[in-house]
Every structure is written in structure tokens, then in C-alpha cells.
Amino acid sequence: MSALEDRIDEIRAQGRAALIGYLPVGYPDVDTSIAAVVAMVEAGVDIVEVGPPYSDPMMDGPVIQHAAATALERGVRVDDTFRAVRAAADAGAQALVMSYCNLMLSRGYDRFAADLRAAGGVGVITPDLTPDTGQEWIDAARAHEVDTIFLAAPSTTRERMHLTVGASRGFVYATSLMGVTGERASVGDAAAQVVAAARDAGAARVCVGLGVSTGAQAAQVATYADGVIVGSAFVKALGDGGDLAALKAKVAELAAGVRGDA
Known part of the structure; x- marks a missing residue:
């Protein structure tokens, strides 16, 4: 059991889903983005x-x-990135990095994993790396006790779903499509089907990212997922002006949703 898995299980024991928030470091500037990470946790x-x-x-x-x-x-x-991870961890959250593979590879997988752990991070989501091509990363991550989180989509075959579940630690990241991210007007049922397929393949924890932007959508996804992942809605709230108050208001709305208070 990893610290991330323990945290998800602890939240699930409270009868709710986890709220997982994404922000890009450096937007609108580095210091504001780090303050925004802390504001999200608060x-x-x-x-x-x-x-x-x-x-x-x-x-x-x-x-x-x-x-x-x-x-x-x-x-x-x-x-x-690791400054922001440290800020999130110090604020009391489990901290992950969501990174494209080439960026990690240019630093070196072993060094990337080591730097993440040194900063208090617990896992990495790799949207463009698959388990069958990612063994070098998996080995480096395991050596540093970093969770490896892979994506599953409606197009994921049964065989590949088993491969994804077997290679994932922390949780499986389920999405309603394998394409670009962004806010959605409605949730639909595709992600729920992916979650069910992942559980059938043995996944103990499945979190969903599909463009959730409202408390009502968060509440809907929380009925079948262990975590609700929100990115674009939080980035949009923060905006070019670094509006921490607007960000905290949006987080509060989504947090109420996963807690069934929306």
C-alpha cells in the first residue's frame, strides 16, 4: 500500500470520493502557481x-x-515543478505530477523519480506513456517508491485494460475519451463504463478525469469513481490574473459536489 492508496482508501471510508485538482506550474507565474496549489488544498x-x-x-x-x-x-x-510538489505536500495533500514522457526522459527517469520523492511527491500520471512501452519508467518509479498511474479510455481493449491495471499503482486514471482535455457540458456514461471495465480487470482504485466543471457533475462522477479529477475548470478560475479567491470558490463548489453537498 502506498501513501496515495492509503489516502484514497481513507477518503472512501468517509463515504465520498477524493477531489483531485490539477494546475500547471508557472501559470500565471511561478510564485502565484505555487500559492494556487496551496489555496486549492486549503x-x-x-x-x-x-x-x-x-x-x-x-x-x-x-x-x-x-x-x-x-x-x-x-x-x-x-x-x-518540484517546488510546487513540496508546497502541496507541506499543505497536507498527496502530491502527484502529470507529465509528458519526453520531459521526464530528458531529465532521466531515475533522477525524475528521485527528485519527486525528495520533494514529497508520491506518483506520476503519464498520459502519453503506455505500460507496454514504459517498463524503463516503471522500474525507476518502483525503485523510488513512486506510484505509476496510467490512463484507460473507452477504446481500451480487455487485454490492454488488464495490462494497464497491472502496471498502475495508486489508481487507474479513467477518461471518457482518449483525446484532448477540457471542460464538458455534460458527463455522459462513457467514463462509468471505463471504471466498470477497470474494476472487472482488478483495479482497486479508479479516478475519473473528463472535464468536470460543476459541483453537480462532480457529484455524479463521485457516485461511481474513487476520485474526481478537475483541471481546466481550476485553471480557468485562476486565470491570467492569478485570482486565488476565484480559484478557491471553484474548488469549494467541486468539493461540495464530491461530498454530496452540491
């Missing part, structure tokens, strides 16, 4: 995903693409 986020900005964020929607471009223009560095 407002009700249980698990933080820190995103190191990447020059070609092919799986991110326009809100996060804009944030990443802004951060890169202002000189964000990979080391700033």
Missing part, C-alpha cells in the same frame, strides 16, 4: 496534480495549452 482538494508545462501539449485543451504557453514564455523550469 479550499478542499485532497490530491494535487502538478503539471510541468510542455512545449507540445498534444493532449491538453485550449485552457491548459494557453496556461502552459504562458508559463514557458515566463521562464518556468522543471525544478519549479
Whole structure:
């Protein structure tokens, strides 16, 4: 059992889902993004995903693409990611990184995993790395007790679902489609089907990211998932002006949703 798994189980024992919040480090600037991470935890986020900005964020929607471009223009560095991880951990959240593979590879998998653990982080979500091509990363992560979190989508075959579940530690990241991220007008039932398939394949913990942006949507997803992952809605609330009050208000709305108070 990892610290992340323990935390999800503890939250599940409370009769609710975890609220997992994503923010890109460096947006609108490094110091504000770190303050925003802390603000999210204070407002009700249980698990933080820190995103190191990447020059070609092919799986991110326009809100996060804009944030990443802004951060890169202002000189964000990979080391700033670990500053944000430390801030999240010190604020009392379990801290993850969501990173594209090339960024990790350029630093070196072993060094990336070691730096994450040194900063108090517990896991990495790799949206563009699959278990069958990621053994080098899995080995490095295991050596440093870092959870490896892989994605599953409606297109994931039964065979690949078993592979994904077997390689994942912490949780399986279920999405309603394998494509760009962003807010959705409605939740639909595709993600619930992915969660069910992951559980059938042996997953003990499945969290869902599909563009949730309202408390009502969070409440709906929380009925079948162990965690509700929110990114674009939080980035949009923070905005170019670094509006921490607006961010905390949006977090509070989503936190009420996963707690059944929306």
C-alpha cells in the first residue's frame, strides 16, 4: 500500500470520493502557481496534480495549452515543478505530477523519480506513456517508491485494460475519451463504463478525469469513481490574473459536489 492508496482508501471510508485538482506550474507565474496549489488544498482538494508545462501539449485543451504557453514564455523550469510538489505536500495533500514522457526522459527517469520523492511527491500520471512501452519508467518509479498511474479510455481493449491495471499503482486514471482535455457540458456514461471495465480487470482504485466543471457533475462522477479529477475548470478560475479567491470558490463548489453537498 502506498501513501496515495492509503489516502484514497481513507477518503472512501468517509463515504465520498477524493477531489483531485490539477494546475500547471508557472501559470500565471511561478510564485502565484505555487500559492494556487496551496489555496486549492486549503479550499478542499485532497490530491494535487502538478503539471510541468510542455512545449507540445498534444493532449491538453485550449485552457491548459494557453496556461502552459504562458508559463514557458515566463521562464518556468522543471525544478519549479518540484517546488510546487513540496508546497502541496507541506499543505497536507498527496502530491502527484502529470507529465509528458519526453520531459521526464530528458531529465532521466531515475533522477525524475528521485527528485519527486525528495520533494514529497508520491506518483506520476503519464498520459502519453503506455505500460507496454514504459517498463524503463516503471522500474525507476518502483525503485523510488513512486506510484505509476496510467490512463484507460473507452477504446481500451480487455487485454490492454488488464495490462494497464497491472502496471498502475495508486489508481487507474479513467477518461471518457482518449483525446484532448477540457471542460464538458455534460458527463455522459462513457467514463462509468471505463471504471466498470477497470474494476472487472482488478483495479482497486479508479479516478475519473473528463472535464468536470460543476459541483453537480462532480457529484455524479463521485457516485461511481474513487476520485474526481478537475483541471481546466481550476485553471480557468485562476486565470491570467492569478485570482486565488476565484480559484478557491471553484474548488469549494467541486468539493461540495464530491461530498454530496452540491
